[in-house]
Amino acid sequence: METQTRTSGIDVAALGLGSVLVGSLPAALLTDHAPERYTVEAVFTRRPERDEVTEILGIETRDRLARAGYPTVEVTVSDRRLEISNTNLEELRDGLAAVLADRLAEISAGVRARQDAAAMKVHDAAETEQARAAAVAALAESITFQASASAKAPGSAGDQTAGAATDQEQIDSWGTEGGHSR
Secondary structure, X not given: OOEEEOOOOOEXXXXXXEEEOHHXXXXXXXXXXXXXXXXXXXXXXXXXXXXXXXXXXXXXXXXXXXXXXXXXXXXXXXXXXXXXXXXXXXXXXXXXHHHHHHHXXXXXXXXXXXXXXXXXXXXXXXXXXXHHHHHHHHHHHOOOOOOOOOOOOOOOHHHHHHHHHHHHHHHHHHOOOOOOOO
16 A cells, blocks of 8 residues: 655555445345346545545546446445445456546545645745745844944043933833833
8 A cells, every 4th residue: 555644744545445335235136136237335445535536526537437438337425435326246346446446546646746746835935935034034133233433433421421311311211111110
C-alpha cells in the first residue's frame, strides 16, 4: 500500500476498495430467481476526500467505464461505500473491479499531487514572506538616530543643559498620560 505524509503529519493512503458488502447483495443470488444485474456496494479503504468524490462521480469515470466495456455501469458514493449499479459479482471479478481500482488509484494520485503542489506553494510563499520580514527588520535595525558631529558642539555646557531641560519636559509630559499616578 502506497502512503504519503501530508504537511499535517498524517499518512494518507491511496484511495482504494477493500471488500464487497455481502449483506447488501440481493438475497436470491445463485438461485433461479437471481437478478442478472444489481447494485454491489464496496467499502473504500478510507473515507474519500471531497475532490476524490467529485472525480469518481465525474464524466471521466463514466467514459473510462464505457471504454473498458461497461457502458451501463454507474457509480455513486455513499459515505465510505462505492455503490456500483447495473453490474454483478461475476462482472466485477472478471475485470470491472480492476478498472475501478485503477481509476481510484489515478484519482487519488491526481488529487494528492494537486494538494501537494498547493501546499508547496503556500510553504514557498511563507518562506518568501519570512525572508522579506527578516530583511525589513534588518534594514530597520541598521538605522541609528545619532546627531551628526556638525550638529553638536563637543563639550558645550549649554547644549547639555538644554538637552537636560528637554528631557525633563518630556518626562513631565508623560505624567499626564493614562496609567500614571502621582
